[in-house]
Amino acid sequence: MTKNLEIYQQFAGLFRYPRADFVEELVELRNQLEMLHLGDLIEFEKYANYMLALNLQEREEIFLKTFEIQAICHLEIGYVLFGEDYKRGLFLAGMKEEHRKRDHDCGLELPDHLSNVLDLLSGMDDEELVKDIAELALIPGVRAMLSAFDEKQIRGRLELLKKKQEAIVQEELNYGNPYRYALDSLLKALEADFPGVPEGRQDQAAGNFIPIHRAEGGEISVCALARPPAELVQGD
Template identity: 70%
Template sequence: MNNNLEIYRQFSAPFRYPGLELIEELSNFKAQLELSHPGALPEFEKYVSHMLVLAPTQREEIFLKTFEVQAICHLEIGYVLFGEDYKRGLFLASMKEEHRRRCHDCGLELPDHLSNVLDLFSCLDDEDLVKDMAELALIPAVRSMLSAFDEKRIRDRIASLKKKQEAIVQEELNYGNPYRHALGALLMVLDHDFPGVPERHRGLTGNNFIPIHDSKDGELPMCAIACPSVEMAQGD
């Protein structure tokens, strides 16, 4: 395991709403990535090269088109892992508590938003917790996000929208979208730092990672709960 988790805090920049400081952040991050994970640099440079030629308003448009308006994928990890299942609520509540304990401001995004989870991940100091968070939450979620950019899935999605006679917003942004390279580079870094993740933890479904605190008996570290009990789900 790579003990330097600072790289994940820097990796949060591409997945926040792009501000004027983004280009400077990406330039600084590239230098760090070259030192720590040179194998992921070529993939990340594809994302950076695309963003560099865009005006600030264009960077905002492509972010909104990718993740908000007719979104290709969603950045909320709990939603990606659990959908509308009650476990998403548990995950979201616990993420909120972990951010609160570290006085971390999540801004306008939810606590389980990828950018906020990467910020949180970079602050963790418990090795078992870091491993669980990577293998049971981050890697499956990022793999699922990345799969949404598969060309066949995009074609099928556009065909479905057209069949429903919905207007396609900037259809060309579905193909060659730079965020697939940002997600691809992040997955490369995760796979490098946490090798040998069992296939069942890398799939798109069946993930049951619920980070929790015991409110009655004091704090517990976040942990992987394979099948949370009904009592736990109800907060009893």
């Protein structure tokens, strides 16, 4: 168990649009993972070796192909867990409030973007809230993202695009995509810090697990998603 939450701020950089300092950040993360003795780093090394062999433009292209253009998966945790259900909006509002309370700038991404949630986790001192965000949002969300890289799912998605007669962009990047290894490395770190999360929680129906956290005075900081919005407004 690492319980060094700062490592998640470094992981966050892997899931942002690549910047000029990408190599330095990647090497620093690799060094930190080795120091924390997380065990098998084979998956991380696969990601690191792949990305270090590319120039900045190539890194940008593979990021866009993976997460933006005919995306393999999405990085917004609320969308991954809840789709277009109203619960996604509640979760997004709750995460926005947590970022606001900590003066955290989400940049151009939404508050539930994986990079922003990892940044948030790394700077939190509320142990109960850290545990809930990790176990009820991050771990199920990352598992769901990883499932999108399954070859069967990829084949089905590509076949659907072909049926729609859409030109497939860089089809070869759907298989052996390095971000699969980045997500796998992140999941291993999370599961080491927060063990015992049931596999079933990556299902959208499992979104009902996100609890309410109330501050003094009744402020809701993270939304309860098992109830209709009206009940949240009225309170318990």
